Amino acid sequence: MSPTQAIALLERLRAGKTSAQAVLRVFQAAPLADLGFAQVDTHRNLRKGFPEVIFGSGKTPAQVVDIARHIWRREGRVLVTRVLPEHARVLRRAFRAAVFHETARCVTLERTPLRKRPGVIAVLCAGTSDLPVAEEAAVTADVMGNRVERLYDVGVAGLHRLLGNLTLVQKATVIIAVAGMEGALPSVVSGLVSRPVIAVPTSVGYGASLGGLAALLGMLNSCASGVTVVNIDNGFGAGYAASQINALASEKP
Amino acid sequence: MSPTQAIALLERLRAGKTSAQAVLRVFQAAPLADLGFAQVDTHRNLRKGFPEVIFGSGKTPAQVVDIARHIWRREGRVLVTRVLPEHARVLRRAFRAAVFHETARCVTLERTPLRKRPGVIAVLCAGTSDLPVAEEAAVTADVMGNRVERLYDVGVAGLHRLLGNLTLVQKATVIIAVAGMEGALPSVVSGLVSRPVIAVPTSVGYGASLGGLAALLGMLNSCASGVTVVNIDNGFGAGYAASQINALASEKP
Amino acid sequence: MSPTQAIALLERLRAGKTSAQAVLRVFQAAPLADLGFAQVDTHRNLRKGFPEVIFGSGKTPAQVVDIARHIWRREGRVLVTRVLPEHARVLRRAFRAAVFHETARCVTLERTPLRKRPGVIAVLCAGTSDLPVAEEAAVTADVMGNRVERLYDVGVAGLHRLLGNLTLVQKATVIIAVAGMEGALPSVVSGLVSRPVIAVPTSVGYGASLGGLAALLGMLNSCASGVTVVNIDNGFGAGYAASQINALASEKP
């Protein structure tokens, strides 16, 4: 149950359309579904505005399906990240609604997609190999109710690829800049716009890229103001934070 | 000249209150003031929404005053960070308007303070030693036109200090969570709210804190969604990004 | 032979129920069983209160069985950690008594289980992926004669999962807190109780988790007093130390 749904329920009580008992029962439900191996945080949508997201990596397909079932029933909206093809196959067998985003390595289930907010989240990436991370960010932002525009393979070694698309970048409410290797893209982008830039380092590279640490350190030391950073390859985290920010932009002050 | 001022100027042209020549002259000015040792980016306010900020550390007091003078003349608003007492002394002698924020190690100059935006930026810190970084964030957010609420010394080893102030935290538009040592504060805070949380690791600690790296790594690995991170001790960067986000919240969609 | 057995033997001598020669023979036995590739420390139970534990990783199934046989004969109690399914299979074929704890990756053999001590060791973990490490700790503590209570998936991103089980945590004599990623659980737990907390970082995470180093550093820098730390993924070490501490609690002062 999202905050919006909770407020609607309380409004129905005020309007005499439901009984206090019925409302009480809803809020009395324990904020946990104990599955033995996991305690599903059923309270999260109310608290955070989006149901608990399932991190597929390291869970068996059966475990993922079990947790997904609990969230699906209560919320009608599920996001599973870092799925292997095996996870995707089993999820699609268990849920008709399951959509597998292959490059993004995500599965989504939506009873009714969320209404898109007015602003735009731009997802940029520096190279072709950064696509899985960029797509994870894009799919996350999309399923959380945001319009997403993608601009891929615009690394700083060929500045005209970025500068030629400046309008798209400048009109976005929030920008997610994904890059591996030296991770310079967010600095250059942030120097050009006044909107928040979320930088996502990727593990793309070899040798002294140290599995993405070089890009991470570069982004943390960005000489451009307003860049914030998430963990290496954490496309989901960037999409989630961008959605939280974009939600602010579309709320009435 | 901020974007707002530029738009006002163009509206005056449309309204016939100024000549095209006068407008042209304003935009023709070179976007750089070359001081020899520095190229002041006089175009930054128009592009980013706030004039270039002076990083005091490593500059002589005379250099800081020179750069400040250029920005002050054009913009009527200056922020100098990481100042030593010597910088502050010289700046106050050079500018009547200079205000020294001692704990924050900042000097601000404002001809007319910016109108405060509707939202609130909450600045939390875990311990007393994190104050300079937290104050740098607070002063930055304040001078950029935001209302700021401070909640200090609320580290996770005494959860009731945080939980007892939950209302303040939950009503904020954006939260800046500053912590050294293990840096757990942002995770706990982010689990409790639906708003963006910007985490600032500090170099507070010793031994295995590795000058703030432990806190930085902890924050990057936060199990709570929506946390983004800036460099160790980078209160300014957090305040700047928080202001950009809060600005979105107060724009009309 | 455990210290208790040794004291019993000496008491029997004092009571005239055995001869000095018989006692001498027992203590004259060399404190080593030389298997060529390993020197089994047969003296360890007398010195440390529990027989040598077999670290399965990197040993062939045959080697593990050989060492286990020596300890089994003398002590009637064997703990093998970090076993692969292949180790477990061969051990179960060699010993009827062998029990395979699959999630914990341990095999135990007990002629007669130890009497449980009065106190309780609570084993907490932050996420589902931390289970193997938490179970290794739990199985170790259990086979060493302690009552164990498990509380899993109570990471700090959903504080109510932990706070709702505070009684269980507060009644424990010793607490083992297992967490990967930013490793904040031990700090929060230790702030709530007056008992010793043993923190176990896990290698759960990716990117800047650096194979568990982020969690390890976080725990070493805990702002809560009384937290001590073991190696990444070292559930066994935590269970062992917790048992030593709990043994103190149940001794007469």
Place this chain on the structure above:
Amino acid sequence: MSPTQAIALLERLRAGKTSAQAVLRVFQAAPLADLGFAQVDTHRNLRKGFPEVIFGSGKTPAQVVDIARHIWRREGRVLVTRVLPEHARVLRRAFRAAVFHETARCVTLERTPLRKRPGVIAVLCAGTSDLPVAEEAAVTADVMGNRVERLYDVGVAGLHRLLGNLTLVQKATVIIAVAGMEGALPSVVSGLVSRPVIAVPTSVGYGASLGGLAALLGMLNSCASGVTVVNIDNGFGAGYAASQINALASEKP
């Protein structure tokens, strides 16, 4: 107010020696004393069994005195660690009761020292340069009500220094082993006893000691079971944890 004092108060209520109102007033007191720059956790003694400890490093002498005054009034017992001579001087001027432990870099204030518990905490260190850390551990354990025995300069390069004092080590309830450089002392000690060993790495060394990281890593990888570790130079943490463990040993099961 310690747990013992709280229970005494409640017993007095049950015995009719005080009124419910008086008791209520005590518990109603806010668990925080807000000093502006710090929120003193006045609830900590009740929750953790010992009042909040003041970490002197990075605080001004005036701040330390302010916080100490609040704790002193409520608890009659104060421990300040990592004090500079200047802190010590000002504290001794402010409080007659202040005792400066110079090598330990601690100041203690005690209205009435705590009754010593039955067990013994042994504090061992490997070399002369480890003394400040070892003494911080010893002073902490002492002020928390434990008997402490010191055994210094017993590094593993001269084993007879340790083996010649084995009785002292073996009779201790808990052992704190402090060592810099390669940090091998805890492994050797833990191989010889069945009691918990808390290892404290120190920053003593040069070059590849990496400020104590070599010792820390060595201790975390100890091949001896039952060793737990605290941060580099964290004598206080070791003394605190040892006291928590020793307290268990002297409680009735």
Place this chain on the structure above:
Amino acid sequence: MSPTQAIALLERLRAGKTSAQAVLRVFQAAPLADLGFAQVDTHRNLRKGFPEVIFGSGKTPAQVVDIARHIWRREGRVLVTRVLPEHARVLRRAFRAAVFHETARCVTLERTPLRKRPGVIAVLCAGTSDLPVAEEAAVTADVMGNRVERLYDVGVAGLHRLLGNLTLVQKATVIIAVAGMEGALPSVVSGLVSRPVIAVPTSVGYGASLGGLAALLGMLNSCASGVTVVNIDNGFGAGYAASQINALASEKP
């Protein structure tokens, strides 16, 4: 004696203008001047094209003067890098010809400056704090006989500062790009030109800049082809390599 001088000497022999004995004496001189604490490599000019350069840091002023005297007598050209003001003072007292380049922290002595080669070495730096390193590169390249053009404070957060000077950059034979923090400047520059770019990371920054490691790693992982890197703050090395390259450009093929 430089290669040019050696060839001239041999041509004079061929032309009958000097005797074989005289030439022999020159080449028979031992390639070392043994000063006790140092073995001056008097053969270096012949082998490398420039006399041995004195690294001032860690040497006493007297040692620097002694070594400088040997080189000055033989070569008439001395470069001392990393000098403290004290070194400069003593060198100027010892040699009339000594010139102190304060920002560059270098002293040069030249009997007759080298003829400038045709090409241009462009020295770029990202920020004001990078100046000492950039100047060390510029002074080194200059004293080795190259024309140098400086373009300072052109970091990627304000791209127009760089793009507005593109002609200068594109006409250079070799480019030295100096930057601290995230070190993105060389990538952007190298994407715009076909000439060799030598990247110099600086220790400018704080926190996660790790004393220049972030910039170093960024430059090593540059996505732009043709970037080579020298040690952190090694302006001298960059100037030296640039001169070697520029020398190639002015030789006849």
Place this chain on the structure above:
Amino acid sequence: MSPTQAIALLERLRAGKTSAQAVLRVFQAAPLADLGFAQVDTHRNLRKGFPEVIFGSGKTPAQVVDIARHIWRREGRVLVTRVLPEHARVLRRAFRAAVFHETARCVTLERTPLRKRPGVIAVLCAGTSDLPVAEEAAVTADVMGNRVERLYDVGVAGLHRLLGNLTLVQKATVIIAVAGMEGALPSVVSGLVSRPVIAVPTSVGYGASLGGLAALLGMLNSCASGVTVVNIDNGFGAGYAASQINALASEKP
């Protein structure tokens, strides 16, 4: 289209051999070929003097063929690095002209090979295991129009192997020195010649070689002047930079 081709086209216009319209059309072509997953930088040859190079690692064979086709059509020259046998197989099926350099892990396509420049690039490597990296450098330099001489297995543990081939090394215009383990080769080589030395650390080694970091650090700290460094295993980057330098040497000043 390379700069040479562009200049030729413009000369043809001046000579009246083509129309302004035809020239315009050529330059009007968008500098990007958008393949969806990649934006091929078709402008690069003009800007950098060589077409975009395809980094095979992490791309599917189909993606590599698609990108190669675009470059092949426009430029008649393709270099693909870091190919797996599978990439090579598919490329050879798609293009008759494809040549697979197995040790170098490269595929090249050339309609007409470039005319060789006058200078020589010497590629040295320290051990047999460094061959793949050395060959990547050699193939890159060769396809970019340079004459290449190889000198392999000349590590510093047997100096006579290097000193016996000094003539070859000294006659080269540029030297690429490839080494793993301690990476001492470039220092020794650079001490013997006056030409630029490009050092390539390799990941050859084990234990404290840290995947090539030991060699990288060694090369960055070279005591010999004029050494510049590229990323670990980056043979391509060294070959590319060496070609840029050698091109300078063969241009008319």
Place this chain on the structure above:
Amino acid sequence: MSPTQAIALLERLRAGKTSAQAVLRVFQAAPLADLGFAQVDTHRNLRKGFPEVIFGSGKTPAQVVDIARHIWRREGRVLVTRVLPEHARVLRRAFRAAVFHETARCVTLERTPLRKRPGVIAVLCAGTSDLPVAEEAAVTADVMGNRVERLYDVGVAGLHRLLGNLTLVQKATVIIAVAGMEGALPSVVSGLVSRPVIAVPTSVGYGASLGGLAALLGMLNSCASGVTVVNIDNGFGAGYAASQINALASEKP
């Protein structure tokens, strides 16, 4: 040809048993056998006292056989380290004399084994998992003509295993101490003897052992004088150095 053989040859010349021409031919042979992919250092026996050793890892079986054949023909003695079973199989097919030391992962070929020197090299290891490294050291020392005594599984967690074998350790000329995890064995051993101790860290361990770095750092920081260290897992290097030292001990002064 070893130095002994060379001296014997020269003595035969002096004794008139061979001609100067024959001797000359021997020394005129080029000190390299160029195999294309490798330059076998045929001079090494003369210079170092033992023929070039083949590091099998990363070479194809065919390459290993080729190199081995050259050394075998000239020297009648070959040591191949780090062989895979495949290497061993092919070597045994190629050479009747090939002996595969499975635990040590070495193959040796000896026409006539070297006469054993008088002293003894003791090889100690801490745990069963360290055996491959310890055996590599033992096989190397053995083939180089030394008597070797092994003492395995004597880690410091059970000191009596080491102390019970002190005589063996104390009578050795040189001691090789192999250990993973915290690597404390060399410190303890070196404190007990006056002979050189060569420490070999192994990659045995997990988590904070960092692939053997913890053991390496521990050994480098040993508080016992006279410990020198080789690379992680470098049993060969330790055996080689121990043999060089033992050779000194058996030379006449």
Place this chain on the structure above:
Amino acid sequence: MSPTQAIALLERLRAGKTSAQAVLRVFQAAPLADLGFAQVDTHRNLRKGFPEVIFGSGKTPAQVVDIARHIWRREGRVLVTRVLPEHARVLRRAFRAAVFHETARCVTLERTPLRKRPGVIAVLCAGTSDLPVAEEAAVTADVMGNRVERLYDVGVAGLHRLLGNLTLVQKATVIIAVAGMEGALPSVVSGLVSRPVIAVPTSVGYGASLGGLAALLGMLNSCASGVTVVNIDNGFGAGYAASQINALASEKP
């Protein structure tokens, strides 16, 4: 009392020149002199062949004098390393015999210097800044009874400096090679001789030298067989180990 002295004493007993009681008294003396802050290991000479060495760094001058007095009385031979000028001043006032080796930062006291052993220890260093470490090694080896030859400033950037002194290096029994920066000297030296080479990395360098780690890693990865390594700047350790090895060379087999 050294082993030689002990054997002499026992021979005197056998020869009837002393009584068993007198001998017993000597051996009964406790192997420790307890100074409160230190336990002087008075047994060390007997066990290790040289009295305990005093590491001055971090000890007060008074402590150093106290420990020195105990060793001086029993042994007539004292070595204090890492002394500050203040230590030296106080030691010279306390002991007439004290000699201050300024560059080596050592003080020695010798009643009668040890007879020099036959072999030679060669101490090489790469640069002038490595002198303090090289001298510490040389002074240590000298006071332990070895003849020492120094060869300084022979870094690999000017190979002729080393190759021109090859005879000196080749005639040494043991070689100590001291180098900072890339630390390549030991590899080159070890490739040229058959004697043991002890490598000492120094903290000389800046930036990516990481306080000597680059040199340390380089030496551990040496491609030359027979190199063993000590801690960064540990000249004493190298001198000590070299003396142990040289002692072997001069013993009768």
